[in-house]
Amino acid sequence: MKYEKQDMGSYNLHLIQTDKFRTVTIRVSMRQEITEENVTYRNVLADILVYSNANYKTKRELVMKEQDLYSAHISANSSRSGMYNNINFQLKILLDKYTEEGIEEESIKFFGDILFNPNVTNKKFDSTSFEIVKKENKSIVESYKESSSKYSIIRLLQNMEDKPYKYIEYGKKEVLDNMTEESLYNFYQDFFNKSLVDIYVIGDIDPEKYTKLIKKYFLFDTFKRKKISPIIPVDKYNKRSKTVIEQEDISQSKLSIGCKIETLSEFDRNYTLTLYNLILGGSSESKFFKNIREKHSLCYYVSSSVRKLDNLMIIKAGISKENFKETVKRIKKEMKDMTLGNFDETDIENAINNYISALNEIEDFSDAIIETYVAKDLLNLDDLETRREKIKQVTKEDIIRVSKSVHLATIYLLEGVKE
Amino acid sequence: MKRLEFIGLDQEYYYEKLENGLELFFVPYKNKNNYAINYVTKYGSNVLKYKLEGEEKIAPPGIAHFLEHKMFESSDGIDPFTFTAQSGSYCNAMTSYTATRYVIEGNTNFKENLDYMIKFVNEPYFTEENVEKEKGIIIEEVKQYNDDIECMLDLETRKSIYKNHPIINDIGGTVETVSNITKDEIYDCYNTFYQPSNMFVVITGNFDVNEALDIIKNNKQLQERSQNKKFEILYDKEPDEITKSNVTLAVNLVKPKLSYNIKLPYESNKKFAYSIYISMFLSLVFGNSSKFWERMRREGKVTSFGYTKMNTNSHMSISILAETEKASELIKDIENELENINIEEKDIERLKKVWIASEVTMIDNISVTLDNIVDDIIEYGKLIDNKPALIRSINKTRLDEIIKNIDFNNKSVVLLEPKN
Numbered sequence: 001m002k003y004e005k006q007d008m009g010s011y012n013l014h015l016i017q018t019d020k021f022r023t024v025t026i027r028v029s030m031r032q033e034i035t036e037e038n039v040t041y042r043n044v045l046a047d048i049l050v051y052s053n054a055n056y057k058t059k060r061e062l063v064m065k066e067q068d069l070y071s072a073h074i075s076a077n078s079s080r081s082g083m084y085n086n087i088n089f090q091l092k093i094l095l096d097k098y099t100e101e102g103i104e105e106e107s108i109k110f111f112g113d114i115l116f117n118p119n120v121t122n123k124k125f126d127s128t129s130f131e132i133v134k135k136e137n138k139s140i141v142e143s144y145k146e147s148s149s150k151y152s153i154i155r156l157l158q159n160m161e162d163k164p165y166k167y168i169e170y171g172k173k174e175v176l177d178n179m180t181e182e183s184l185y186n187f188y189q190d191f192f193n194k195s196l197v198d199i200y201v202i203g204d205i206d207p208e209k210y211t212k213l214i215k216k217y218f219l220f221d222t223f224k225r226k227k228i229s230p231i232i233p234v235d236k237y238n239k240r241s242k243t244v245i246e247q248e249d250i251s252q253s254k255l256s257i258g259c260k261i262e263t264l265s266e267f268d269r270n271y272t273l274t275l276y277n278l279i280l281g282g283s284s285e286s287k288f289f290k291n292i293r294e295k296h297s298l299c300y301y302v303s304s305s306v307r308k309l310d311n312l313m314i315i316k317a318g319i320s321k322e323n324f325k326e327t328v329k330r331i332k333k334e335m336k337d338m339t340l341g342n343f344d345e346t347d348i349e350n351a352i353n354n355y356i357s358a359l360n361e362i363e364d365f366s367d368a369i370i371e372t373y374v375a376k377d378l379l380n381l382d383d384l385e386t387r388r389e390k391i392k393q394v395t396k397e398d399i400i401r402v403s404k405s406v407h408l409a410t411i412y413l414l415e416g417v418k419e
Numbered sequence: 420m421k422r423l424e425f426i427g428l429d430q431e432y433y434y435e436k437l438e439n440g441l442e443l444f445f446v447p448y449k450n451k452n453n454y455a456i457n458y459v460t461k462y463g464s465n466v467l468k469y470k471l472e473g474e475e476k477i478a479p480p481g482i483a484h485f486l487e488h489k490m491f492e493s494s495d496g497i498d499p500f501t502f503t504a505q506s507g508s509y510c511n512a513m514t515s516y517t518a519t520r521y522v523i524e525g526n527t528n529f530k531e532n533l534d535y536m537i538k539f540v541n542e543p544y545f546t547e548e549n550v551e552k553e554k555g556i557i558i559e560e561v562k563q564y565n566d567d568i569e570c571m572l573d574l575e576t577r578k579s580i581y582k583n584h585p586i587i588n589d590i591g592g593t594v595e596t597v598s599n600i601t602k603d604e605i606y607d608c609y610n611t612f613y614q615p616s617n618m619f620v621v622i623t624g625n626f627d628v629n630e631a632l633d634i635i636k637n638n639k640q641l642q643e644r645s646q647n648k649k650f651e652i653l654y655d656k657e658p659d660e661i662t663k664s665n666v667t668l669a670v671n672l673v674k675p676k677l678s679y680n681i682k683l684p685y686e687s688n689k690k691f692a693y694s695i696y697i698s699m700f701l702s703l704v705f706g707n708s709s710k711f712w713e714r715m716r717r718e719g720k721v722t723s724f725g726y727t728k729m730n731t732n733s734h735m736s737i738s739i740l741a742e743t744e745k746a747s748e749l750i751k752d753i754e755n756e757l758e759n760i761n762i763e764e765k766d767i768e769r770l771k772k773v774w775i776a777s778e779v780t781m782i783d784n785i786s787v788t789l790d791n792i793v794d795d796i797i798e799y800g801k802l803i804d805n806k807p808a809l810i811r812s813i814n815k816t817r818l819d820e821i822i823k824n825i826d827f828n829n830k831s832v833v834l835l836e837p838k839n
Contacts, residue, residue, distance in 0.1 A: 132717065297552055
């Protein structure tokens with residue numbers, strides 16, 4: 001696999017050459033410093049750009065064109081990475097030998113059109129498209145409560161520090177209500193002019209040919225691109241944790257616990273913390289799984305996951321409400337045991353093998369390979385070869401030290417009161 | 420082993436049927452780090468009654484799934500999670516209506532993991548104590564699905580279509596049925612349905628075909644289980660008519676959810692060729708390039724829309740799914756659309772391109788390829804290796820004929836509305 005990065009001025013172009021796949025993947029990754037209002041705008045913009053454009057004025061026409069190009073589907077996803085609001089656009093095309101002459105270039109041209117030729121007149125997005133996308137986003141905003149597990153996490157974060165991780169990813173009703181075809185167009189211009197843009201291309205490609213194609217159709221002309229640290233720092237740790245209980249008409253109670261992590265060194269954040277999480281609650285050999293689920297039958301799922309850019313660890317469990325106090329007690333015990341070194345070399349070895357296995361799997365998927373370059377940018381993560389070596393350098397003492405940097409902050413229970 | 424090919428996709432595969440009846444499907448890939456193994460029994464939650472060597476037995480709802488959980492017990496204290504964790508490999512299992520699958524995925528220790536998998540699936544260890552302990556865990560799993568709105572809609576949909584078929588039960592059973600399962604009932608199901616002749620192994624990815632074959636053939640626990648007792652799954656006769664044509668329920672949700680369902684008799688020799696025509700019909704009339712969907716979005720009648728189909732041994736059902744605040748209008752629109760089906764040749768040709776492109780993309784992914792093979796064997800009795808050609812052969816004449824023979828009046832509508 002050969003990697004080449006080119007600074008094209010308005011964007012970085014990453015070319016990854018490999019003959020492992022029957023497809024070529026092109027991802028356009030755009031990010032900007034987050035504001036609460038822009039969460040809603042980024043969601044709507046992502047949806048509207050793939051709904052219609054200047055040449056295909058209805059969704060149906062746009063889809064038919066994609067289908068004609070042997071399924072040259074452009075996907076648009078909006079998300080948050082720490083302090084950044086992201087929109088990712090992605091296209092996967094088949095290698096020439098599976099389609100016809102000319103389809104490859106036409107697909108890339110189509111992709112460029114989606115981004116730079118929106119369905120806009122007089123600095124306003126097309127009303128029909130706008131109304132549909134707005135309505136569908138509104139429906140999501142009004143009904144995210146329907147997923148009790150997701151809702152429990154949202155409520156947990158809303159009861160923690162005032163940070164961007166509190167912003168609900170689906171957006172806000174008030175922002176949608178006030179959004180117009182014109183204000184959305186203003187946001188589009190701003191986002192496209194001021195974002196940090198990275199374009200990734202991976203597959204059996206001729207790098208020169210693709211550089212020319214991207215230059216021809218991806219007409220980025222950004223300025224004032226602001227690079228910020230994506231990591232959200234923690235401001236304070238309280239000695240005592242806060243508990244919030246709310247009730248809902250569901251059978252199973254959803255327990256969500258938020259833990260704050262002190263600022264760690266790069267090595268600890270990228271390596272030690274990962275092993276800590278695997279041992280505590282990140283696998284089926286973890287303390288949570290073995291002790292809380294298997295030994296005490298308290299739940300079907302209980303797990304921990306780390307959000308490195310947010311300096312948070314989230315613990316989730318689905319339980320019967322009678323078992324709330326005992327489950328929390330056992331979770332606290334397992335966390336305390338980590339600080340006391342109550343885990344052994346086998347636990348560490350299993351976690352290291354789990355980590356290395358996950359790294360090996362990355363090379364089988366074009367999307368996962370792209371993610372490694374994204375992570376390099378955001379977290380200064382090393383390349384795969386280095387990661388395989390460095391993970392073995394993590395010691396038990398390192399893990400104990402990091403476990404003392406993890407502080408349980410807020411306990412949230414969505415209590416199920418269904419008869 | 421017999422060497423064959425996924426025609427048109429540049430991918431070979433190997434097949435062998437062992438003396439004890441176990442079938443093997445191996446798909447070796449160059450250029451991949453991972454391997455994926457599935458050890459599958461053609462037994463899922465759709466079995467409530469069966470005969471083992473002439474004796475009739477009952478399988479309570481949820482038992483296939485319970486049995487799947489219990490396969491992870493071991494008498495020597497080294498369970499599958501512990502064993503596979505040593506090499507950082509992934510181990511799991513899942514139960515569906517028609518199959519139970521045991522999974523190991525990884526990129527090291529292939530031989531050890533394969534041998535271990537054959538061993539643990541052929542070495543059941545159920546005790547009264549470990550059965551009792553599992554009930555708490557499974558009851559939590561059942562409750563989790565009870566709260567899930569999609570699962571709720573799906574359950575009510577199945578109950579509106581089918582009268583007697585086991586598919587009207589949830590895969591995990593209910594809190595009551597799970598609480599009453601006994602060790603002996605579990606052993607009976609195991610001894611009947613986990614016989615080698617009722618099972619198969621699929622391996623895809625980075626592995627050596629001959630090594631895999633040797634490991635399976637030489638596995639001690641498998642060798643000890645070659646006896647093949649006769650069994651028969653019993654079904655009550657299922658009527659062709661839809662069961663409940665209208666169901667409306669008030670549940671804890673925000674936006675109303677609807678399913679519009681048609682019940683069709685299903686050709687007993689279950690041909691893939693028939694099934695792809697039904698899929699083509701659904702794509703054309705209700706898919707994302709359909710006029711219908713475009714219009715529904717424009718008229719604000721749906722905020723989310725899709726379709727699915729479901730097969731049993733005797734019938735097939737088609738379901739159109741929507742999130743809508745205009746249910747009665749939507750129902751009329753769907754009825755109207757089904758009375759005025761007008762399919763154009765060019766639309767069929769365009770969708771064929773999409774489906775063939777999808778076959779190429781899927782074969783690049785070893786897990787998706789494995790899933791597709793398992794699904795085909797369970798549903799159609801064999802691995803289908805010429806899908807691009809079958810897709811190309813779809814024609815308007817046959818499509819029109821099949822659509823003409825569907826009774827669109829044999830339908831049910833299920834609506835979940837918010838409480839209050």
